[in-house]
Amino acid sequence: MARDMLGGPRGAPSSEMQALYELDEALDNVESALFQVVDAAEDASRIADRIGGEVKRTVGGQIESYLKATAKSFAENRNQAGSVASLRRIVQDEMDYLREGEQYG
Numbered sequence: 001m002a003r004d005m006l007g008g009p010r011g012a013p014s015s016e017m018q019a020l021y022e023l024d025e026a027l028d029n030v031e032s033a034l035f036q037v038v039d040a041a042e043d044a045s046r047i048a049d050r051i052g053g054e055v056k057r058t059v060g061g062q063i064e065s066y067l068k069a070t071a072k073s074f075a076e077n078r079n080q081a082g083s084v085a086s087l088r089r090i091v092q093d094e095m096d097y098l099r100e101g102e103q104y105g
Contacts, residue, residue: 014102020095024088031084034075041068 041063048060078085 014098017095017098020091020098024091024095027084027088027091031075034071034084037071038068038075041071 045060045063049056073080074083077083
C-alpha cells in the first residue's frame with residue numbers, strides 16, 4: 001500500500017490532518033460561543049440602559065467597553081493573540097503545509 005509523507009495511506013487524510021480538521025471544528029464552536037457571549041452582553045447592556053442612571057453609565061458602559069468588546073475581539077481580531085481568528089490562521093497554515101507535503105512528497 002502506498003504511504004503519504006506522514007505514514008498514512010496515500011489519499012486518506014493523515015491522523016495529523018484529521019486532528020487539524022477536528023481542531024478547526026472545535027474553534028468553530030469556540031467562535032460560536034463567543035458570539036453568544038456578545039449577544040448576551042448586548043441584551044444585558046440594553047437592560048442596563050433601560051434602568052438608566054448610574055447603572056446605565058457604569059454597568060452598561062463596562063459591558064460595552066470591556067465584556068462585549070473583548071469577546072468580539074477574541075472571536076474576530078486576527079491580531080489578538082489567542083483569538084479564534086489568529087488560532088484558525090495557524091491551523092490553516094499547518095493544513096496548507098501538510099497538503100503541500102502530500103502533493104510534492
